Amino acid sequence: MPNTIHIKAFGMVAERIGATDLELAHCLDSEALLETLRAKFPELTTTKFSLAINKKLISGNQEIPENAEIALLPPFSGG
Amino acid sequence: MNRFERQVILPGFGIDGQAKLRNSSVLVIGAGGLGCPILLYLAAAGVGKIGVADGDKVALSNLNRQVLFGEKELGKNKAETAARYFQEKYSDIKWEVYPEFITTENAQELISGYDLMIDGTDNFPTRYLVNDACVLMGKPLVFGAIYQHEGQVSVFNLGENACNYRDLYPKMPSALEIPNCAETGVIGVLPGIIGNLMALEAIKVLSGLGKPLSNRVLFFNSLTSQTYEVEISPNSEAQEAMPASFASFEIMDYELACEGxxxxxxxxxxxxxxxxxxxxxxxxxxxxxxxxxxxxxxxxxxxxxxxxxxxxxxxxxxxxxxxxxxxxxxxxxxxxxxxxxxxxxxxxxxxxxxxx
Incomplete structure (x- = not known):
């Protein structure tokens, strides 16, 4: 499917989104994606998580290639 | 024949691998849901010196996952109880028991006596504290954590250009955002699996076997049995938040930094x-x-x-x-x-x- 990104959500983020997998229309970069996600799922604004594009963790804003797989990775504390 | 025969005959491990374990020392921080399986397999594998640090006492609600403990040990210190269990089982391991929680005051002394640290703790402030102490001392750290039906495992601070917990999670989270299993519940097998993955990583780091999860983090979901692996790279901005020396580490309030x-x-x-x-x-x-x-x-x-x-x-x-x-x-x-x-x-x- 063209112009789509595939979201994989983990832990508390999956809980707040209500799914572990999700398809979204393509966003130009990671900041734009976060804005889209927060608008769609307001509960995400109070959860910290890291982002991986095509299984590589990113820091700062990064461009998102078409058909990318984006993982939303919250920290876990339990032991 | 000795008790390690079945791993000594394994190609790629051998007498050399066993000798490396024998001459190694590991500090297991937290003898809870993760610490119990970690200790079971490190002791069985023949790590020469094992330290256990935990200030917590055995509670009835621990027993679904903290498999070293039973009904007779309720109220007893976890580190002491765990070491006693193994001292009766094996005669060839040197045990060091620290019936206390790791803090900014005792971290340097605790960690300095060991080759490898394993973080089986259960809260964010302690996880950042252990990470920072290991970074400051240049010691490798096996990390693992769980949330409900999921776990994450990684190896920090190993080799050149190595990542640590702050590269994975630069912003310190609060317990209010991500509760631990005391609050959300857990099926005991999950920490069993994650703890075993951590023990395996420790054995790989110590013996040189295989490729440890350095600069990678592995996620496991027990409901779907799926794993997901992500590559991490050093993040210079994240490292700036790290205390630069032990003097600044010792005065750092990790609870305040996490919870605000x-x-x-x-x-x-x-x-x-x-x-x-x-x-x-x-x-x-x-x-x-x-x-x-x-x-x-x-x-x-x-x-x-x-x-x-x-x-x-x-x-x-x-x-x-x-x-x-x-x-x-x-x-x-x-x-x-x-x-x-x-x-x-x-x-x-x-x-x-x-x-x-």
């Missing part, structure tokens, strides 16, 4: 009591046991936001609740409304007062 709210013990709180300090019970009416003392304000958490006015004139505010979670939330809300006030939450709430 200073936490006090009951004894520290008692010292603060005077008429300038507002002392606030945010529990709802009817929560037991009631606490009565002069000057105590009762403002249930559910109506706190409409009663900020009652606290407007107090420069310092001390909140408590039943277990210390709502009071942190209350403190955060009030801090947002009054950034200049000194606001504290009492650690562990009324439950902590009862046990003291």
């Amino acid at each position: 709210i200073k936490q006090l013990t009951w004894s520290d709180a008692m010292k603060k009591m005077n008429h300038d300090v507002a002392f606030v019970d945010v529990r709802e009416p009817g929560e037991m046991p009631p606490l009565e003392c002069t000057g105590l304000l009762k403002i249930p958490f559910s109506s706190l936001s409409t009663q900020f006015g009652r606290l407007a004139d107090s420069e310092e505010v001390l909140f408590f609740c039943q277990s210390g979670i709502r009071s942190q939330n209350a403190a955060r809300q009030l801090q947002e409304a009054f950034p200049d006030k000194k606001i504290y939450s009492i650690k562990g709430g009324i439950n902590a007062l009862k046990t003291n």
Whole structure:
């Protein structure tokens, strides 16, 4: 499917989104994606998580290639 | 033949691999849901010296996953109980027992005696503390953590250009955002699996077998049996938040850094009591046991936001609740409304007062 990104959500983020997998229309970069996600799922604004594009963790804003797989990775504390 | 024959005959491990384990020392921090399986397999594999640090006591609710402990050990210290179990089982391991929690004061001394650290703790402040101490000392750290039906495992600080916990999670999270298993529940097998993955990583790091999860983090979901692996790279910005030396590490308040709210013990709180300090019970009416003392304000958490006015004139505010979670939330809300006030939450709430 063209112009789509595939979201994989983990832990508390999956809980707040209500799914572990999700398809979204393509966003130009990671900041734009976060804005889209927060608008769609307001509960995400109070959860910290890291982002991986095509299984590589990113820091700062990064461009998102078409058909990318984006993982939303919250920290876990339990032991 | 010796008790390690089946791993010594394994190609790629052999006598050399066994000798490396024999000459290694590992500190397992936390003897809980992760620590129990880690200890079981490191001891069985023949790591020469194993240290166990845990200040916690065995509780009935631990027994679904903390498989070293039984009904007869309720109330006993976990580190001491675990070491005793293994001392009866194997005669060829040197055990060091630390019946205490790791802190900024004892971390350097604890860690300095070991080749490898394993983090089986259960809260964010301690995870950052252990990470930072290992980075400062240049010691590798096997990391693992769980949340409900998921786990994550990685190896930090191993080799050149190595990542650590701050590269994975630069922003320190609060317990209010991500609760631990005491609050959300867990099926015992999950920490069993994650703990075993951690023990495996430790054996790989120590013996040179295979490729440890260095600069990678592995996620496991027990409901789908799926794994997901992500590559991590060093993040210079994240490292700037790290204490630069042991002098700054020792004065760092990891709880404050994670929660944004200073936490006090009951004894520290008692010292603060005077008429300038507002002392606030945010529990709802009817929560037991009631606490009565002069000057105590009762403002249930559910109506706190409409009663900020009652606290407007107090420069310092001390909140408590039943277990210390709502009071942190209350403190955060009030801090947002009054950034200049000194606001504290009492650690562990009324439950902590009862046990003291």
